[in-house]
Amino acid sequence: MTRVTVWNEFRHEREDEAVREVYPDGIHAVIADFLDERGFDVETATLDEPEHGLTEDVLAETDVLTWWGHDAHDEVSDEVVERVRERVLDGMGLVVLHSGHFSKIFKRLMGTTCNLKYREAGETERLWVLEPGHPIAAGVEESVEIPETEMYGERFDVPAPETLVFTSWFEGGEVFRSGCCYTRGAGKVFYFRPGHETYPIYRQPEVQQILTNAVEWAAPSDGPAPSFGKHSTPATEE
Amino acid sequence: MTRVTVWNEFRHEREDEAVREVYPDGIHAVIADFLDERGFDVETATLDEPEHGLTEDVLAETDVLTWWGHDAHDEVSDEVVERVRERVLDGMGLVVLHSGHFSKIFKRLMGTTCNLKYREAGETERLWVLEPGHPIAAGVEESVEIPETEMYGERFDVPAPETLVFTSWFEGGEVFRSGCCYTRGAGKVFYFRPGHETYPIYRQPEVQQILTNAVEWAAPSDGPAPSFGKHSTPATEE
Amino acid sequence: MTRVTVWNEFRHEREDEAVREVYPDGIHAVIADFLDERGFDVETATLDEPEHGLTEDVLAETDVLTWWGHDAHDEVSDEVVERVRERVLDGMGLVVLHSGHFSKIFKRLMGTTCNLKYREAGETERLWVLEPGHPIAAGVEESVEIPETEMYGERFDVPAPETLVFTSWFEGGEVFRSGCCYTRGAGKVFYFRPGHETYPIYRQPEVQQILTNAVEWAAPSDGPAPSFGKHSTPATEE
Amino acid sequence: MTRVTVWNEFRHEREDEAVREVYPDGIHAVIADFLDERGFDVETATLDEPEHGLTEDVLAETDVLTWWGHDAHDEVSDEVVERVRERVLDGMGLVVLHSGHFSKIFKRLMGTTCNLKYREAGETERLWVLEPGHPIAAGVEESVEIPETEMYGERFDVPAPETLVFTSWFEGGEVFRSGCCYTRGAGKVFYFRPGHETYPIYRQPEVQQILTNAVEWAAPSDGPAPSFGKHSTPATEE
Numbered sequence: 001m002t003r004v005t006v007w008n009e010f011r012h013e014r015e016d017e018a019v020r021e022v023y024p025d026g027i028h029a030v031i032a033d034f035l036d037e038r039g040f041d042v043e044t045a046t047l048d049e050p051e052h053g054l055t056e057d058v059l060a061e062t063d064v065l066t067w068w069g070h071d072a073h074d075e076v077s078d079e080v081v082e083r084v085r086e087r088v089l090d091g092m093g094l095v096v097l098h099s100g101h102f103s104k105i106f107k108r109l110m111g112t113t114c115n116l117k118y119r120e121a122g123e124t125e126r127l128w129v130l131e132p133g134h135p136i137a138a139g140v141e142e143s144v145e146i147p148e149t150e151m152y153g154e155r156f157d158v159p160a161p162e163t164l165v166f167t168s169w170f171e172g173g174e175v176f177r178s179g180c181c182y183t184r185g186a187g188k189v190f191y192f193r194p195g196h197e198t199y200p201i202y203r204q205p206e207v208q209q210i211l212t213n214a215v216e217w218a219a220p221s222d223g224p225a226p227s228f229g230k231h232s233t234p235a236t237e238e
Numbered sequence: 239m240t241r242v243t244v245w246n247e248f249r250h251e252r253e254d255e256a257v258r259e260v261y262p263d264g265i266h267a268v269i270a271d272f273l274d275e276r277g278f279d280v281e282t283a284t285l286d287e288p289e290h291g292l293t294e295d296v297l298a299e300t301d302v303l304t305w306w307g308h309d310a311h312d313e314v315s316d317e318v319v320e321r322v323r324e325r326v327l328d329g330m331g332l333v334v335l336h337s338g339h340f341s342k343i344f345k346r347l348m349g350t351t352c353n354l355k356y357r358e359a360g361e362t363e364r365l366w367v368l369e370p371g372h373p374i375a376a377g378v379e380e381s382v383e384i385p386e387t388e389m390y391g392e393r394f395d396v397p398a399p400e401t402l403v404f405t406s407w408f409e410g411g412e413v414f415r416s417g418c419c420y421t422r423g424a425g426k427v428f429y430f431r432p433g434h435e436t437y438p439i440y441r442q443p444e445v446q447q448i449l450t451n452a453v454e455w456a457a458p459s460d461g462p463a464p465s466f467g468k469h470s471t472p473a474t475e476e
Numbered sequence: 477m478t479r480v481t482v483w484n485e486f487r488h489e490r491e492d493e494a495v496r497e498v499y500p501d502g503i504h505a506v507i508a509d510f511l512d513e514r515g516f517d518v519e520t521a522t523l524d525e526p527e528h529g530l531t532e533d534v535l536a537e538t539d540v541l542t543w544w545g546h547d548a549h550d551e552v553s554d555e556v557v558e559r560v561r562e563r564v565l566d567g568m569g570l571v572v573l574h575s576g577h578f579s580k581i582f583k584r585l586m587g588t589t590c591n592l593k594y595r596e597a598g599e600t601e602r603l604w605v606l607e608p609g610h611p612i613a614a615g616v617e618e619s620v621e622i623p624e625t626e627m628y629g630e631r632f633d634v635p636a637p638e639t640l641v642f643t644s645w646f647e648g649g650e651v652f653r654s655g656c657c658y659t660r661g662a663g664k665v666f667y668f669r670p671g672h673e674t675y676p677i678y679r680q681p682e683v684q685q686i687l688t689n690a691v692e693w694a695a696p697s698d699g700p701a702p703s704f705g706k707h708s709t710p711a712t713e714e
Numbered sequence: 715m716t717r718v719t720v721w722n723e724f725r726h727e728r729e730d731e732a733v734r735e736v737y738p739d740g741i742h743a744v745i746a747d748f749l750d751e752r753g754f755d756v757e758t759a760t761l762d763e764p765e766h767g768l769t770e771d772v773l774a775e776t777d778v779l780t781w782w783g784h785d786a787h788d789e790v791s792d793e794v795v796e797r798v799r800e801r802v803l804d805g806m807g808l809v810v811l812h813s814g815h816f817s818k819i820f821k822r823l824m825g826t827t828c829n830l831k832y833r834e835a836g837e838t839e840r841l842w843v844l845e846p847g848h849p850i851a852a853g854v855e856e857s858v859e860i861p862e863t864e865m866y867g868e869r870f871d872v873p874a875p876e877t878l879v880f881t882s883w884f885e886g887g888e889v890f891r892s893g894c895c896y897t898r899g900a901g902k903v904f905y906f907r908p909g910h911e912t913y914p915i916y917r918q919p920e921v922q923q924i925l926t927n928a929v930e931w932a933a934p935s936d937g938p939a940p941s942f943g944k945h946s947t948p949a950t951e952e
Binding site: 329362364369370371372373376377378381400401407421426458459464465 | 805838840843845846847848849851852853854855856857876877883897899900901902934935936937938939940941949950
């Protein structure tokens with residue numbers, strides 16, 4: 001059974017009435033709930049726990065980590081970021097959500113600024129499936145409408161995704177690469193744009209379906225652990 | 239000096255008054271003119287010429303071929319298509335324009351249906367640059383507005399482009415991968431969506447800039463001609 | 477349960493004593509056996525059956541097709557090739573084996589010549605895993621030695637794979653991209669180099685592991701069937 | 715005229731007699747010389763200069779930076795690394811040489827460990843061209859033999875290159891992705907494996923040809939500078 005740790009900054013929901021109305025127990029609670037219902041073994045972790053809830057032990061027992069952060073990216077300690085990065089390179093999957101594009105861990109794995117355009121105007125987003133054969137698009141219609149959302153627009157300053165599963169259309173004239181697959185080390189990374197603290201997007205069934213698929217896709221397979229460094233003996237003589 | 243052959247079906251312009259008003263001498267004449275002004279060595283060829291104007295000699299002296307077709311894809315002979323394909327694999331660049339997505343040569347090189355959605359409603363298109371560092375985006379703003387055009391929408395049934403330079407937004411809610419780079423054999427292929435027979439899109443300076451860049455990018459470099467087939471002597475003993 | 481059809485030309489094994497010794501019931505029998513043992517629902521089909529055993533009904537009930545051919549590629553009818561291609565674009569997985577690089581179906585889906593270098597000298601091949609996190613590398617060591625094989629060498633004239641899982645080293649000085657992933661339409665395509673009619677390579681456990689992984693990877697997911705063609709109603713008004 | 719800054723750690727050549735014999739004035743002097751002869755505007759910079767010779771002014775006037783380091787990666791200041799990274803994201807090309815795979819700047823841009831296997835045994839390397847149509851392969855034979863070199867072997871822990879131009883074969887049984895193209899921000903990055911301090915590899919004409927091509931390829935084009943951050947006005951109303 002795939003073990004998922006749902007990480008959330010969990011500040012907005014405690015400090016902002018509007019957010020609390022949408023996610024009274026925190027965004028992580030909603031995500032954890034639907035993943036649990038789909039049969040994953042789910043735990044949660046949040047910023048204000050010791051070591052942000054991401055101890056060596058927790059990470060060692062996590063197959064896929066989902067990440068939601070927004071206002072407090074800088075409060076995540078560099079030590080924990082490096083610990084997460086090493087686990088990803090070692091094979092743990094990472095699903096980065098919405099404003100997590102600016103998290104330390106995502107920027108660290110991408111090598112770029114991960115910058116973009118944004119506008120909070122409750123616009124309609126239409127998420128188009130570009131790769132209908134990709135497992136992350138399973139069980140989804142060819143486009144998904146998100147009635148009200150914050151706009152993210154290109155240029156999204158990331159390396160070109162290995163697979164671009166979704167691209168979004170926004171009412172105000174922008175487009176965005178909304179579903180981006182990467183491999184880093186032995187780990188799979190999926191960036192998914194939709195989701196915002198003041199809209200109930202993580203309650204939308206299509207979004208839940210996509211995130212379920214993403215977690216399954218990002219789960220580690222049992223590949224070889226490569227040997228690195230000095231190899232005095234040629235492979236032909238081993 | 240890069241030698242360009244601008245190919246056009248050249249039927250609409252002779253048969254349809256509305257098209258003739260926009261392109262009285264044919265779409266190829268407009269494209270050839272601005273490429274000529276930019277310093278390329280330009281010839282044109284059209285469907286109704288013998289061998290569609292694409293003889294062995296013409297192709298042998300072509301560095302980059304641009305392709306516009308729409309209504310008469312099926313009238314292009316399979317023999318000429320195969321001849322063009324072999325030249326592309328051998329290194330000739332190919333720039334496929336708009337409705338050329340359904341040309342035999344493009345479908346043959348892609349291996350897929352190259353199907354898409356379309357709507358003729360004079361909608362606004364906004365072409366966003368996804369890769370600002372790519373040579374085909376040189377001299378272009380971060381987005382280009384095309385005031386009135388035919389819509390093309392995803393799913394565009396092509397292999398994922400090696401580089402996706404542009405993505406289009408359309409008024410009616412669709413998106414489209416509008417600038418797609420491929421390599422086939424030693425040849426470079428660029429698909430560019432904008433351009434339609436009833437709108438003066440090939441007269442728009444930004445579009446002319448992009449097509450100029452595309453032709454430069456697609457021009458062959460002087461790489462090795464690989465040897466194929468039986469090699470009885472190991473490389474180590476040559 | 478994933479339904480696999482194992483296709484084989486099945487000529488060598490009936491006509492050539494040396495091949496019959498290695499694969500007395502045909503290469504397809506060996507492949508079908510180990511896939512069956514791994515829990516797939518397996519059927520076989522061969523060239524000399526009516527419609528090469530690949531009727532509409534057979535293909536409709538096939539999730540993944542594996543393809544081995546060598547001497548009689550030209551005897552596969554264009555009609556069946558087109559039928560297989562349509563099923564791949566529709567989502568069926570395709571695993572192309574060794575000399576299948578020159579099959580009509582693979583060349584048709586790639587758009588290129590699929591040419592390469594070869595040498596039959598019983599050389600050692602060492603297959604290196606480039607992507608240890610890819611599901612096709614699950615359960616495999618970081619390199620696999622194939623004691624005796626036919627050499628295939630670069631330049632392999634295919635489009636760059638979307639994911640390059642394996643690259644081979646050969647005793648005589650050549651390298652080869654031996655495990656190549658592609659998407660065509662909604663279908664996944666995997667080309668796997670090792671395997672030859674006069675060496676018992678499909679009896680090697682590591683090769684069986686890789687092919688098992690490949691079949692699992694190539695199985696269709698339940699993605700959307702995109703709508704194509706004229707869409708008079710904007711997506712925003714639907 | 716493309717402005718190149720050739721950076722070198724420049725320690726080995728001053729401290730180690732064996733290296734000094736091969737590169738008496740430093741590796742940078744040899745690289746700068748042949749680039750100068752090919753018509754580039756070339757400067758050099760080394761670790762022990764103030765700010766490692768990479769001041770804001772120097773970088774502002776550099777189109778392409780080449781990087782050779784080995785023993786003293788950790789002595790490069792984080793501030794200068796970040797400055798170089800920002801210039802790459804802004805469009806400056808970066809050509810990373812051999813042991814530069816472990817430089818801070820390359821690891822920072824890749825997001826991974828960039829680890830690999832190595833062996834110093836004076837083995838023969840054969841560099842195969844995988845993409846004969848790529849500009850970095852211009853003027854090169856389909857394979858290049860390097861008579862004696864240090865081996866680097868896979869797994870090379872980097873993100874899959876956007877284009878893989880070369881793959882190396884080594885006498886001892888290993889393979890390596892030796893010519894890897896990336897885009898980071900608006901900047902192009904090329905990693906090139908051959909080259910070592912105790913072998914005269916940068917004096918080999920084929921290697922000089924490849925590096926010349928790489929510098930030309932990596933030079934910035936004049937693309938748009940994307941706008942980032944808050945965009946209160948929809949693109950449709952601008």
